[in-house]
Amino acid sequence: MTVEPPPWNTFVAGDNLDVLPALPPGSVDLVYIDPPYNTGNDFAYADDIRGVDGASRHQAWVAMMRPRLVAAREVLADTGAIFVSIDDNEAAYLRLLMDEVYGEQNLLAQVVVNLNPKGRQLGKGFATNHEYLLVYARDARRCVLDASTSDTVDERDFPLAGPDGRRFRHLPLRNTNKKFNPATARTLHFPVWGDPVGGAVRTAPFEGAVEVLPVFGDGTPAVWRWSRPRIDERPDDLVCRTIKGVRGERVDVFQKDWLHRDTPGGRRKKLRTIWMAEEVGSTDTAVAELKEVLGHVFESPKPTGLILRILQTMPANARVLDFFAGSGTTGHAVALANAADGGTRTCLSVNSTEPTRVGSNAQLAGYATVADITRARLRAVAERVGGGFEELPPLSSSPAPDPRRPTSA
Template sequence: MQPWNTFVEGDNLDVLERLAERGERFDLVYIDPPYNTGNDFAYRDDIRGTRASGGAGATTRHEAWVAMMRPRLVAARAVLADTGAIYVSIDDNEAAYLRLLLDEVFGEANFLAQVVVNLNPKGRQLGRGFAGVHEYLLVHARDAKRTVLDASSADGVDPADFPLTTPDGRRFRHLPLRNTNKKFNPVTARTLHFTLWGDPETGAVRTTPFDGAQEIGPVFGDGTPAVWRWSRPLIDERPDDLVCRRVRGRTGERVDVFQRDWLHRDGAGRRKKLRTIWLAEEVGSTDTAVAELKEIVGHVFESPKPTGLVRRILATMPDDARVLDFFAGSGTTGHAVALQNAEDGGTRTCLSVNSAEPTREGSNARNAGLLTVADITRARLRAVAATVGGGYAEEGASC
């Protein structure tokens, strides 16, 4: 069986190009590239004038960062499956440039979201200005029309929102079948404006007349014409998921049609669309990420991402996804893949790539004998295999 985690030490651009040559394809790419704080990048690219000096021909630090990222994103697109998606973590230093760069490489039409991630709920207190509490996740599909990314989750579903129960124990709630958005009306959605027949005594609803039924047209609360949310064919297909009821409105009692919205339908788990703000209590914070890493390897990396963040990303893709992280850092992505597989029985695999960038003299990592950042990644993924399971393997830089 293929191990859940595989590690490659080497320059990520070289590795990506070799993966493409081999015809490798990945369903999900997640990367947390170096944020542009004005420091040099630990990559061998031949970028002239990477530090702005104000002289003629000097390249700004933004341009240098984009020049470093562009070929890597192009190479990432080449190994991304047609149904796949890429998530990129970034902060305010390069968020605007990254959005333009991703639009350039993947196409504006394939932009899916810019998610705000609340990784530091206390706020950064150093320096002047505001206390920043967030970073971003930019999400693009390889092809938005074909992607299998499902931007929903079971985590946000509250059973208390489904207060009604059938005799056999199934929970549901009533939702108006009428579309409550006035943008949808008989002018803008003509095919959804039609008559139904319902019996408030039995609750039965049909698209054609039957004994004991009343004619019901969709109207807003003020009595103006509206439209239904379901088409005739869908109503004919699922009549038992509808119910006719008497209700009181502004104009007095009337008969209306409601959908039985099930907590679980046809054995499938209920999912709720993910919002574009992810809170620390939902996905973890920088503090919890440091604690996670400290528990398994030690305090050897300054700003890891929490596994909860990556696990939420993983939950938007199939449970057998091939995952790639070519800025692997401390190995959070591989750790998250193992945790998610262990929890839900998935068969995800993760390829993590990191360079042999030296750790800082006097740092916790160096004092622990971890001489390169790749050593940190390797140590974490080995510890994950030992504690969580799933196995671990290494490949040479040539893949």
């Protein structure tokens, strides 16, 4: 009996409110969704709020989203996270709803995403060129999300090189934050000895060394970032230098901060909360990506670069779920990420069988439903990138297989 790995991409056509309860609890590590933005057109997922008298569009949208977000929380692992794209139309309502369902304490970030650098020129008012990405943990204390990336690390920030060619920069060993001082971090205020000519640093006196105490630029006492034991463990990563400060020359100690491109995963840099189009792509690049695979059949897909950045925050074997799959960008990005780094991510995409708009490019191209677009893209991705594709029958209330469980053949 041979055990085959699960396909990178699995697809289910149907209403996500039917599919989500059928998934095993805790079976997903990462959820990304790009739900309908409630911008004036009726959204397909109306559920039982169609007959609610006097319900505003905002109330109707929240009523549509709440049970889906609750169901998504049930299938999310305790260590997992959910990312939700939204625009100004429902951003405030979504933030309150996410606080209600996931807990305000589990908010990780509200990211601004610059998806339209030129700005929308139609209509009155400002040329909006951003959307939002709300990020919540299932449990912030246990979440494994790493809010960093290697993409924004610039080698030019590391201008120095060691004998072996490894690049580094100098960072002050003293803590530059005045909140940390001899009164608040007493054990980190101590003298070290350094040779400003040879550069050596030790915690005990040696020939040619001078005593160095941590001080701020204005001469007031500071503290080191490293403890005595850590300095003793890594003396070669420190250097003593004479520098010119505002009060004249003084001797100080610096850390050699290595680029470390040769380590697994490479050096990473903390993600900021504004993501620019040149970093993650734009609506224009997303349209071009989809056009290359299927043609111009979807008006506002998300760029794979956006999803790739999200995927970088989670382990390379993450089980991914997108239950508003749209054109299939999430599954496409999962395949690209696995092909690039050898990961074993899997993605379950769910999309409704909502009919495509009469006279639209999608309908004219032969796609009768939005699900047809998702299916076609994921199949094309499997052919081009690899990883396989499987379509599951519409899920019932009985639990579905775990998206990561291998199948026997």
